[in-house]
Amino acid sequence: MKELIYQVEFKSDIVLPATSNTEGNIQNLDFIAGSNFLGMVAREYGKFENSFDIFHSGRVRFGDATILKGNQPTYKMPLSYFHEKGKEETLYNHHLIEDFSKFEQLKQKRNGYITKDLEVVEIDYNYSQKSAYDKTKRTSKEGSMFGYSAMKKGLKWQFSIKIYESISNDDIELIKKTILKSNRLGKSKSAQYGLIKISESNISDLGGAKAPLPNQTILYFKSRVALIDENGNPTYDLKYICNNANIDYSKSQIKTSSFTPYNGAMQTKTYERVVINKGSVVMLNDLTNEQKEEIENGVGIYLAEGFGDILINPSFLSKKELEFENSKNKKIDVDKIEIKTPLAKFLQQREDNKKEKLDILNDVDKFISDNKLTFFKIKPKFEAKIKPSQWGKIRSICTSGDKNFKDEIEDYISNGVKAWNDEQRDALLNKNYSLEFIKLLSIQMPKQKGEKDEN
Structure with a gap:
């Protein structure tokens, strides 16, 4: 045969x-x-x-x-x-x-x-x-x-x-x-x-x-x-x-x-x-x-x-x-197709932007979780140490288009009656966070609320 x-x-x-x-x-x-x-x-x-x-x-x-x-x-x-x-x-x-x-x-x-x-x-x-x-x-x-x-x-x-x-x-x-x-x-x-x-x-x-x-x-x-x-x-x-x-x-x-x-x-x-x-x-x-x-x-x-x-x-x-190694959710890989047309490049750029925003959002969630005690009082009741108006000012700086936005943010949170403490400033500024990260963080921080079962 x-x-x-x-x-x-x-x-x-x-x-x-x-x-x-x-x-x-x-x-x-x-x-x-x-x-x-x-x-x-x-x-x-x-x-x-x-x-x-x-x-x-x-x-x-x-x-x-x-x-x-x-x-x-x-x-x-x-x-x-x-x-x-x-x-x-x-x-x-x-x-x-x-x-x-x-x-x-x-x-x-x-x-x-x-x-x-x-x-x-x-x-x-x-x-x-x-x-x-x-x-x-x-x-x-x-x-x-x-x-x-x-x-x-x-x-x-x-x-x-x-x-x-x-x-x-x-x-x-x-x-x-x-x-x-x-x-x-x-x-x-x-x-x-x-x-x-x-x-x-x-x-x-x-x-x-x-x-x-x-x-x-x-x-x-x-x-x-x-x-x-x-x-x-x-x-x-x-x-x-x-x-x-x-x-x-x-x-x-x-x-x-x-x-x-x-x-x-x-x-x-x-x-x-x-x-x-x-x-x-x-x-x-x-x-x-x-x-x-x-x-x-x-x-x-x-x-x-x-x-x-x-x-x-x-x-x-x-x-x-x-x-079996990695037996769960193992998918067949397909060959990547070279992107040539303007329409395909435009759609690929949109997809990449979505993925980038999702990655930044995940990083923001991790930052909030890791620094909860730094920016919030947990007991006797959940309370933010940083006022929403301050986060609003930081967001305004991020949207101003100033290339030196980090210097302006550092100057704002280091001076005045409501200046941040060293731990709070270091958490925000010591790492090389992007403009989009800080802008999204300033939006999410005022929205945080305590757990329902907390005293």
């Missing part, structure tokens, strides 16, 4: 809903389903020598795309990973735990992805509120608000296309040509979303290292799996993974879902599918070589759309206890 590996880069935000529903709380996929790539190639359906083999036989399999961390492929968080409630730094493989009594309460870790080196990453989203357009009134349509959660521009993904030897070279070349010229993905492609770039990749580590085959075998669902029984009916029963499968249900962790795909060419929904989600972990007893080969060839149906891809004994499921 030949394997073609490609990289996908988001050139805009991408919306990938997990369902074809248009109402209600719609969840988003955190991967790119292989059916998207099959659909891209299917635009040239009539040009293939044997279209049935390409799209319906399972001899060509368009795999799901998963997020890249640097140049490392990632894997959906295994459902066998658990952690003690409130302690996410250490994870435990459920199927390797022998004594559950030593844990107060275990919680399943479900979200995110991991690399083969056990680095946890999460995908970040942008949310946008939209409204339908009323063409007759040329305004927003009444009662037609909706929102999109989109994966951020700049993310990079990797997927593979597996092709059997029976597929002709001409058809393979047409697949390559079609997939590389495809540049749209997801929902609302005619608006601000959906722009991508697909390129060939030389990163080939898509399977993960595997441990030797033991008496008990761990199956990791790298993609979704759709099982059918002996009558061809969809089922969640794990015994249909392979012939005579001996499942250890006590050590298996699965998650199921159902969805109804929308066929764009037919412009209608197809039959509902019931699937076992990626990241599920199943333990098999006494796996034979014949069963192993059967699993490696793909499990269940819809193989052409990337379903049925299962890893046997991946390395990240072989350790009982796993330590």
Whole structure:
């Protein structure tokens, strides 16, 4: 079997809903389903020598795309990973735990992805509120608000296309040509979303290292799996993974879902599918070589759309206890885009100014907290040692435009009946505080009030 590996880069935000529903709380996929790539190639359906083999036989399999961390492929968080409630730094493989009594309460870790080196990453989203357009009134349509959660521009993904030897070279070349010229993905492609770039990749580590085959075998669902029984009916029963499968249900962790795909060419929904989600972990007893080969060839149906891809004994499921560094809130970094246009530079400047003001405000809050006893009496009641009128004068000096504003402030607070003491002057003037800092401090100081429970 030949394997073609490609990289996908988001050139805009991408919306990938997990369902074809248009109402209600719609969840988003955190991967790119292989059916998207099959659909891209299917635009040239009539040009293939044997279209049935390409799209319906399972001899060509368009795999799901998963997020890249640097140049490392990632894997959906295994459902066998658990952690003690409130302690996410250490994870435990459920199927390797022998004594559950030593844990107060275990919680399943479900979200995110991991690399083969056990680095946890999460995908970040942008949310946008939209409204339908009323063409007759040329305004927003009444009662037609909706929102999109989109994966951020700049993310990079990797997927593979597996092709059997029976597929002709001409058809393979047409697949390559079609997939590389495809540049749209997801929902609302005619608006601000959906722009991508697909390129060939030389990163080939898509399977993960595997441990030797033991008496008990761990199956990791790298993609979704759709099982059918002996009558061809969809089922969640794990015994249909392979012939005579001996499942250890006590050590298996699965998650199921159902969805109804929308066929764009037919412009209608197809039959509902019931699937076992990626990241599920199943333990098999006494796996034979014949069963192993059967699993490696793909499990269940819809193989052409990337379903049925299962890893046997991946390395990240072989350790009982796993330590993760900075596992919480680890996001995928995206490449920074060079700012060239005047509009982009203007918007970037506004963003930088907002961040600068926020940093100054945080510094002011810290100053007030650190110097509370210097500027306020706490007991018997909360009272400011510096009158609001003095802070008003300092603010007036800051807004006067005088370059020597610090000298003028020092002269004001060092002389007169209401001169500050040495500790107060040193707190304000000894450090090289900026004009904006002192101005904001003079605004915030008169607003300070004591705690309600103080005497």
